[in-house]
Amino acid sequence: MSVVPKVPAIDSTAEELVSSTLLRFRAGDTISTKAAIDAIRRIGPACDDSDDHLVELIVMAAIGKTMAVVFDHRTH
Structure with a gap:
């Protein structure tokens, strides 16, 4: 029986997560x-x-890609 050591998962940074999310959109x-x-x-x-920090990152990334942003994360 072979033993495979557990390797801790590498957590993505918030910037990487935002970038990955915005890849689905175009200018x-x-x-x-x-x-x-x-x-x-x-x-x-x-x-x-x-959420506020993520919104800041979303806005910075979206503006750099000439995307518009709708601030609807606080609506109920």
């Missing part, structure tokens, strides 16, 4: 902050950055 698209945060939380459940 000129509109990004929903609520949908983006939900996607980030799904693909990076270990990410403990606040």
Whole structure:
């Protein structure tokens, strides 16, 4: 029987998670902050950055790619 050592999972940074999430969009698209945060939380459940910090990263990345941002993450 062979023993395979457990290798700890490498957690992605918040910046990497945001970048990965925005790869699905193109220049000129509109990004929903609520949908983006939900996607980030799904693909990076270990990410403990606040929603406000994620929104800041989303805005910086989206603007750099000429995407519009809809701030709907606080609506009920």
